[in-house]
Amino acid sequence: MGILKFTYLLLLPLVPKIDADLLWELTQIFSGLGIIYLVIAFVFRNRILHKNKAVRQRKKELGPMISNFLFYEDDVSLQEKYNHVQLKLDIRELLKDNFNRKVLVEILLDLQKDISGDARFRLFSLYKDLGLHLDAFQKLKSWRWEIISQAILELTQLQVEESYGFIKKFINHRKGVIRKQAQMATVSLKHEGIVYFLDTCKYRISEWQQLKLLNEIRNLEDFQPPRFKAWLTAKNKDVVLFSLRLIKYYKQNDANSSLIQLVKHNNDQIKIEAINCIKEFVVFEALDTLKTVFWKCSPSVKLVLLDTVASLGEDNEIPFLKMVENKENNFMVKSKALSAINTISPETVLPTHGIDAYPDYDASQEVLDEIPAPNSKEITEEIVKSPVAEEENVQKEKPLSIEEQIIGFTKDIATDWQVKKEGQQLINDTDINKTVRSEVGAQQELLFPESEEVGFNLSEENIMEHREEIEFDSDDIFEALRKNEPQQTDLTDLNSEEAYWEAVLDPEYIDESIFEVCFMEELDEILSITAPPKQGWAPDEILPLDFLPIIAQDNEENTSVQTRITDPLWNIEVNEEVVHQDELFAEELQRILNRIKKADDAEQQDLTDDFIPFVIDAEADKTIRPIAQSEEELQSPEVNEDVQTQAIEEELEEIILPWENNQSSTEDKADQLSLPDIDLEYEEVVSAASIGASANDEQEALFELNAVLEDRVSIFNELFRTCDAESKLILLDEILAVGDERDLKFLDTLSNDEDQRVRRKALAIAEKLEEYLNSISDNKQENSSQKSDHKTTIEGQMNAQGDLDSDLDLEGGSTEDIFDIDFQLDTAVSDEVDSDASVQKEEELTSSVSNNILDEILSFPAKLMDKLNG
């Protein structure tokens, strides 16, 4: 406060002195002006209110009169006619007053917006009948633009066509409001108004005005649009633009040349509209012009142009579009060019930005990736390459899990099959491949334990389809055995071939060895029976893994094989309850496993050969397999055969001779079959494969291969074991009918039969059968030379499948388990090993065996039912 007071006192002498009288006078003046302003506002307000009230009142009075005029009809009563005439007189009097005329015009303008139909046309007529349009004409002469505009609007809304001549003069009025109102009136009052408008319009036509004009034209009844191409040459750019839009709206496609020419117009709007018309009318001739003008166009025009090229263009436009994509700097134009390319040729340009790099999808790789063990791929590659010199290295590879081996081996086989399918050169099946495939056979037989009408399907896809099932079953079995098996067996000792044969040839384990062979043969038989002969494979029917007799994880006993301990295959336990309910079977199996457990594992080999007893053949096969020394040998059938045969003989001498020295009984000879017969039958397979190849049917050859391998023992052997003497006599007749060389051996065994009748008849049948077979052999000898050419090439193919099936030979049995059978030794045919066996003899044997296999397959359901029925 002190500061303010000080400031006031300081500035007080500087303030000018004001005369109080003057101040008073100014106050009076401004107060008077305020009062005048309020009075004027009040007066004008009252006047407006009074006027509105008068108009409203007059409208109420004139409304019924207008209604009467609008809906008057001649067929009314005389009184109504009198009233109508009276109304005419009254309204004539009212029209003398300008106010009433204005009110009438307002009424008519309001009503024309709310009514339609016939009443609306009557209203237009009434407007002219009352002479109100003359007032509008007078207004057109006014110097005030708003009056003129109001008059034009009134004449236009009330559809006074007579005003057309007066209004069209205002089209090029300098006042925009009048000009626009006149343009609308000209277009709407008469159909030819649009022509006049386009011909004479000098001023710019706004976008909004064009829309309104187009809307007016659309609402014209019975409007016949002129050919708007006539105005494409107008000097007014807006007229040209409006004409282009009208051309597009009315689809007047008779101006293609003008449209193409307008693409070169310097106005972007005209360019765009012309291009749109070209696209709308599919003017292919314009493509060259479009490409020519493209580079000088603005981005907005380029976008439309590219869209049109995409719509009209074909593949020959793609180079242009790619050039645009490369040269154009504008992002939107480049994107449009790519879009146009994809429109013309879909999926030509693929997304590239933000795309992460991934390798191409490989199903086999996916299979391998899903397998936890890392060495499966390496093993598979070595197997495929299969150089003979690397055989030992392969054997020393780190053992794989069951799944890995199955996948890897089936992949290899599937590859071979694919090669055969494509008609390519057949692969040479080397020793390692044979070994591996025999392992595959063992492994896959683990997959197909129970057979109903199931066929093999070794394709990789099918393996993958059932992989989860396999995994589940494997885990389930492992888990069950881990829990229930009190006595564990380490099979790692069975890796060495020498150790295995020591164990096999040991008299202490001779029964187990025989059992192994029988077990293998029974399995092989069952699997061969279940395999479909020629109809292909049944992909969806892969047998579960639950028949496996021995699967368990070891608790680690041998520290020298630490690496294998981690693999469950090397640590197998046996649960007899799980394996088989038969106590005898369980005891036998356990003895075998105990023997295996004691075997030396210094030279461990693939576990696949060892962890299951019945894979002995595969091991032996690997040992004595003939080795192709060179590529020429592999490619030469004769040389290859000789080498193989020689190798077989050498191996047989080394392996079988000591064995034969220790064996005397006929049944014991069956064990000898395991090694030499594999290669003997390998030769037979070659013969069978050659037959199959002549038919050019790989599955047929494979089936014959199976048949040869699985029928080492007469099929009557099994029947004779369970039937009585009378049945045996009947079966002997059947042997004569369908028998073959194999059955000759079986007939020899019957010489020791208990029944004298059987012994006699067996000798007689044997003589007759031998004569019959000799005659067949002579007949087929002639054909053998022709088929021998195909023998070697098919050999590789056949080994793939043959080795799969050569290891197991089973026959089904009881109600609970098809494999629950009484395992007995079959008659051996080891003495039949003859490395000089001719091709003719092989073919004869193969043919007869194939027939027997077919019979056996056909009779298998009956046999199975017999077994099930006890």
Next chain:
Amino acid sequence: MILEKKHLLLAEDDELLASLLNYRLEKGGYKVHLAYDGREVKEFLKEHTPDIIVSDIMMPYFSGIEIVDHVRNELNLQIPVIIISSAGNEENVLNAFEMGANDFISKPVSPSELLVRVGRELAKM
């Protein structure tokens, strides 16, 4: 034989249009009662029950939809109701139909067409 005229309640806030329609409907043989807003409609309905109601949707105080709701749900009258709506006012028309309106006619109104629609609705009764 003199037939009793049907009573028609016309609710329209535009006096000119109301007058025009009134003239046309009376000429068509109906006894028309004019109401210029929704309040007048309700006042009229308290004391009278017309044979048919022709109502504009957009009216002061109470809209045509509210009139329909009032007639159907409060008065529980099953008399025909024709709605006059502006062009493009489809949503209000659908609402009116949901409330129980029998028919509608859009502006600009053809008086002759309205007369036909009124006669048809009354014929349904």
